[in-house]
Amino acid sequence: MEELAEAAGIPVRTLRFYRERRLLPPPRRDGRIAWYSESHLARLRTIAALLERGHTLGGIAELIAAWEKGRTLGGVAELLGVGDTLAAPWSDETPVVLTPQELAEYFGDDISPENLTAALEIGYISVDGENALHTSRRLLDVSAALVREGVPLAAVLAAGREVRCHVDAVAELFTQVVKTHVLGPLDDLPPEHVQRVSDTMQRLRPLAKDIVDAEMSLAMERRVRAEIEAWLLRQQSATRPGGGPAHSETRERPAPPGPPA
Missing domain, CATH: 1.20.5 (Single alpha-helices involved in coiled-coils or other helix-helix interfaces)
Structure with a gap:
């Protein structure tokens, strides 16, 4: 619990309060040890984002309950007070559920605890019961293609982390331009x-x-x-004698005649 609270940037007492309000699912128990996962951290970040937007804990609890009961995106949008108007997704990406065997078929020997941890941190995959949920069919196919071409999966994930930072900056720039010049104050x-x-x-x-x-x-x-x-x-340069830089050729001129003897 202390590690989860530190990762989320909240006090432990706040984390306990969220658990008491059933805003956070219980951890996996292994004897006296309670294990929290990336899904718990993602839930805490979602709660923080909704609080910043002015939602109450009661409203957030209702929203989470509706989500867990499988209500449609339109129903969730209705709880947020915007009806179905924002239900259309921005992204066309299709998530993919993969068994451990299918994940190994995609990446072979590159499947390692370190690479799985990196993929979880980036957000490429999340845990779905005993399976893995990849956030994007296109990203999955591109990553597998790069690995087949000889790029180590660790390098693919490191590049993906860098790309994520750059595209986030581009999205922020475009959003601010539209907000300032098209939409106005929200x-x-x-x-x-x-x-x-x-x-x-x-x-x-x-x-x-x-x-x-x-x-x-x-x-x-x-x-x-x-x-x-x-x-x-x-x-x-390698084909030149000595491998040095080429010099322009000049014709040697004869010396002028000396004074008469």
């Missing part, structure tokens, strides 16, 4: 305007994806061209 937004916000974001959704896709394509083109040019220069 504080104390009247309920009747929620639909307008949802419709606007859905119209802008493909624009954001096109910007990232175009910029990524151009950036890859620049980087690949630079790598090829550097390689060609190295090859050209």
Whole structure:
């Protein structure tokens, strides 16, 4: 419990209070030891985010209960006071449930406790009973393809962590631009305007994806061209005598005649 509270950045007494209010599921018991998982930490972060948005603990408890009972996203949105207007997902990613055997088939010997821990920390996978839930079919397929090409899974996960930081920054930039110049202030937004916000974001959704896709394509083109040019220069240097840089050839001119004897 102390370790979980430290990871979540809250006092232990707050964690106990959440458990008493049934906001947090009980831990897995192993004798006298109570084990908390990534799902408990994710729940605490969700609670913190909802509190920052002004929701009460009672409302959060009702929301969590509805989620655990399998209510639809529209029902959860209704509890949050926005009806079905925000029910449309922004992402098209499809989660994938994998058994341990299927996970091993994707990544082979690269499946290790260290790599599984890294994947959990990034958010690529979560525990679903005895199985693993990968957050994205596309990311799963790309990661497996890179491993098949010879990139170690640890390097794939390290790159994924870096990419996550960069795309979060891009998403924050685009969101602030839209909020400032299109939507305006969202504080104390009247309920009747929620639909307008949802419709606007859905119209802008493909624009954001096109910007990232175009910029990524151009950036890859620049980087690949630079790598090829550097390689060609190295090859050209290696074929010269001594491997040194080339000098422009000049024709030796005869010395001018000396004074008459």
